[in-house]
């Protein structure tokens with residue numbers, strides 16, 4: 001698989017798949033432009049090499065229809081501000097009008113095509129759509145890590161129809177940091193998992209158990225494990241159908257010699273709502289009609305101690321319902337504890353990224369991933385379909 005720096009881009013039309021799936025407010029202002037900023041090194045590199053840059057992306061879930069509220073117009077404007085250069089948004093991502101506009105581009109110019117998901121063929125990885133999308137491209141660069149676990153036309157199918165393909169700076173950083181942490185960790189290697197869904201994380205636990213020295217499990221998912229260990233956890237979030245699987249996960253981790261850590265206390269309330277009365281109790285003492293919504297101070301101290309000697313840390317998933325102030329302290333304390341280690345710290349995207357930002361610790365982490373789903377996919381030990389497509393492309397060229 002090639003890196004953009006190894007490909008001759010001069011005077012070429014370079015299609016660059018970015019992940020501009022940014023959050024918008026009700027007035028369609030961008031709330032958080034980090035994913036756009038993360039694409040700048042690749043775009044600046046291509047423009048600097050006198051390429052004609054055509055940026056492609058999806059935004060939201062328009063379900064195959066042209067939904068004006070999900071137009072990439074705000075993204076094109078923001079990218080234009082960041083680059084200090086005009087970024088015209090073409091009215092579609094395929095079709096004669098798009099093709100003739102791209103043909104007229106001059107070296108060093110950049111345009112953006114409209115939301116790929118306005119066409120149902122995109123998410124179906126439809127080959128005819130992929131071919132049409134690729135029609136004007138001399139080079140295809142995939143820099144959309146956040147979408148890399150999907151098999152869509154713009155990141156898998158398209159590769160068959162472009163002569164020269166590779167990855168951009170962001171994709172390379174994401175893969176390099178992940179590999180450094182998971183495949184080649186300096187030890188002790190500590191993984192921290194949180195969030196609500198055990199179903200998503202069981203595979204990750206199994207895969208991580210082959211690699212980590214210590215595994216900290218917090219967040220709502222911890223209660224299924226605590227229940228499996230014989231604790232009564234009131235009406236905390238428990239995936240009853242996964243209790244046995246959770247027990248097997250713990251057994252496997254122990255067989256591999258992994259040290260497992262769970263919360264020892266919790267901030268509890270009767271509902272996950274702002275303003276609810278709450279209290280801190282040991283996990284053994286959660287009343288029947290109360291639920292654990294954050295880790296308590298004793299857990300925070302325990303986890304900080306577990307992390308103190310870490311040399312590699314991977315963190316995915318909040319320790320509590322951090323969106324509500326009263327249940328956010330454990331997650332922020334975890335962000336501070338991880339930031340204080342002398343470890344390489346790799347943070348999974350989505351909620352965890354938002355929590356690290358709110359804790360003011362973004363600058364103190366080694367790497368924050370732009371992809372939630374793709375990051376989890378890698379933690380589960382899977383290969384990314386978009387990367388496999390690029391590897392197949394390269395090996396078919398000999």
Ligand code: AMP
Nearest residue numbers: 195196197219220292293319320321322
């Ligand atoms: P996930 O999508 O599985 O990573 O879960 C993220 C969500 O988990 C966040 O929205 C948190 O509010 C939620 N969460 C974390 N801890 C708890 C908890 N103890 N009970 C219920 N939800 C939780």
